[in-house]
Amino acid sequence: xxxxxxxxxxxxxxxxxxxxxxxxxxxxxxxDDGATSLAPxxxxxxxxxxxxxxxxxxxxxxPGAVDRLLAGACTRAPAPATAVHGAAIPPDGVLLGAxxxxxxxLRHALAISxxxxxxxx
Amino acid sequence: xxxxxxxxxxxxxxxxxxxxxxxxxxxxADGQRVVVANGDEGDPGSYIDKHxxxxxxxxxxxxxxxxxxxxxAQRGFVFVRSEYPDSLPxxxxxxxxxxxxxxxGANVLGSGLSFDIEIHEGAGSYVVGExxxxxxxxxxxxxxxxxxxxxxxxxxxxxxxxLVHNIETLANVPFIAAHGASAYRALSPGATPGxxxxxxxxRFVTPxxxxxxxxxxxxxxxxxxxxxxxxxxxxxxxxxxxxxxxxLPASLLDTPLDFAPxxxxxxxxxxxxxxxxxxxxxxxxxxxxxMKFGADESCGKCFPCRVGLRRGEELLDRPGPVDRAKLxxxxxxxxLGSLCAHGDGLPAPxxxxxxxxxxxxxxx
Numbered sequence: 388x389x390x391x392x393x394x395x396x397x398x399x400x401x402x403x404x405x406x407x408x409x410x411x412x413x414x415x416x417x418x419d420d421g422a423t424s425l426a427p428x429x430x431x432x433x434x435x436x437x438x439x440x441x442x443x444x445x446x447x448x449x450p451g452a453v454d455r456l457l458a459g460a461c462t463r464a465p466a467p468a469t470a471v472h473g474a475a476i477p478p479d480g481v482l483l484g485a486x487x488x489x490x491x492x493l494r495h496a497l498a499i500s501x502x503x504x505x506x507x508x
Numbered sequence: 509x510x511x512x513x514x515x516x517x518x519x520x521x522x523x524x525x526x527x528x529x530x531x532x533x534x535x536x537a538d539g540q541r542v543v544v545a546n547g548d549e550g551d552p553g554s555y556i557d558k559h560x561x562x563x564x565x566x567x568x569x570x571x572x573x574x575x576x577x578x579x580x581a582q583r584g585f586v587f588v589r590s591e592y593p594d595s596l597p598x599x600x601x602x603x604x605x606x607x608x609x610x611x612x613g614a615n616v617l618g619s620g621l622s623f624d625i626e627i628h629e630g631a632g633s634y635v636v637g638e639x640x641x642x643x644x645x646x647x648x649x650x651x652x653x654x655x656x657x658x659x660x661x662x663x664x665x666x667x668x669x670x671l672v673h674n675i676e677t678l679a680n681v682p683f684i685a686a687h688g689a690s691a692y693r694a695l696s697p698g699a700t701p702g703x704x705x706x707x708x709x710x711r712f713v714t715p716x717x718x719x720x721x722x723x724x725x726x727x728x729x730x731x732x733x734x735x736x737x738x739x740x741x742x743x744x745x746x747x748x749x750x751x752x753x754x755x756l757p758a759s760l761l762d763t764p765l766d767f768a769p770x771x772x773x774x775x776x777x778x779x780x781x782x783x784x785x786x787x788x789x790x791x792x793x794x795x796x797x798x799m800k801f802g803a804d805e806s807c808g809k810c811f812p813c814r815v816g817l818r819r820g821e822e823l824l825d826r827p828g829p830v831d832r833a834k835l836x837x838x839x840x841x842x843x844l845g846s847l848c849a850h851g852d853g854l855p856a857p858x859x860x861x862x863x864x865x866x867x868x869x870x871x872x
Contacts, residue, residue: 391552432555435715444593468716492682
């Protein structure tokens with residue numbers, strides 16, 4: 388369970404108590420049969436939807452996430468919306484936009500630079 | 509890189525070109541230098557590096573390769589926090605693609621230069637986002653902080669000169685390489701060069717990840733891009749830049765997003781996260797939450813942080829008024845005595861709350 392500041396701002400930590408009660412496992416402990424553990428964690432990087440939960444390698448968040456977690460039916464949380472804002476920035480952005488596996492910046496730099504860049508040999 | 513004046517995006521805003529100069533200027537005995545990408549984005553409220561690692565892994569790896577060839581490094585690591593299970597496979601896939609394309613490995617694109625990258629999974633520690641703790645963890649040691657100097661640029665991974673950069677910092681490098689320093693500086697006219705990713709939390713109508721020019725006002729970001737707060741709530745305060753960032757009351761929303769204007773109000777750009785608190789937020793409870801986070805995540809290496817943050821949590825947790833002089837003495841001890849930014853940074857938001865919300869904190 389995420390207990391980071393963004394999730395705290397969303398629900399003041401209430402979800403952790405709900406999950407602990409639903410699972411019958413106290414935070415930071417393991418069930419008697421060893422099958423279920425409940426760990427509070429700092430941030431799961433789903434601050435746009437919180438509260439965020441993680442079951443195995445599935446990150447879920449937002450309305451219904453706690454119910455899905457207790458039902459063992461977590462679904463992948465939606466990705467955040469993205470947008471570029473500013474007249475001086477290309478419409479697709481510099482850091483947002485599509486990933487380019489051709490590495491054009493590296494190709495250009497290698498074409499115009501001396502070998503070994505700036506480093507002493 | 510020096511002309512572009514790319515400032516580190518991990519919080520410290522150190523000029524990347526200067527750091528590259530330090531590493532390039534070393535004379536390691538075995539000629540080995542190392543580049544490390546810090547993907548241990550643990551700051552609550554931030555999901556910028558997560559997005560870059562999962563959606564733009566090639567941009568990050570390309571930035572590492574450019575850094576490596578400039579400073580003369582042959583080996584690179586991306587340290588990815590274990591809380592991001594989708595980031596690891598995305599980066600590993602991109603590394604495999606880059607090797608297949610001749611962009612990583614021996615004799616890259618026939619240049620005679622060699623550079624390769626390993627993807628390393630972290631083990632759930634917040635403080636490992638600090639560079640000396642990260643390098644310890646990367647070597648299989650406990651993730652605790654070390655005193656600097658020596659800085660990693662001089663003695664880092666296994667004693668080798670090591671260039672450590674935040675993920676977003678590295679993602680800026682390919683644009684500079686392809687388009688030059690002038691084009692990069694033009695992205696934010698009259699402000700810090702380049703662009704900044706900011707991310708908004710769940711309280712906004714349209715929370716998300718936005719790429720903006722430096723100097724954009726927080727009002728434009730929060731009300732324009734974020735659409736204000738949802739369900740008719742009003743903004744009480746913002747925490748900008750992570751848990752070590754100051755807290756800005758809603759009355760200061762016209763502050764531009766840039767290093768100097770935010771510093772005037774005890775705040776920082778930090779990691780670029782923007783966490784809104786609505787009018788129902790109890791600021792004493794927020795102070796307690798932040799101190800508890802700090803105490804729980806202290807690596808324990810230095811006692812001002814290990815003991816001080818727990819004492820701070822207790823001061824705020826005890827019902828009734830808080831002794832202001834005692835709290836401020838504790839904050840000063842943390843600021844002066846802590847070994848790293850964890851202990852000396854956590855007082856910043858508490859000081860903001862003391863300044864702007866003294867009655868809610870019940871200070872006497």
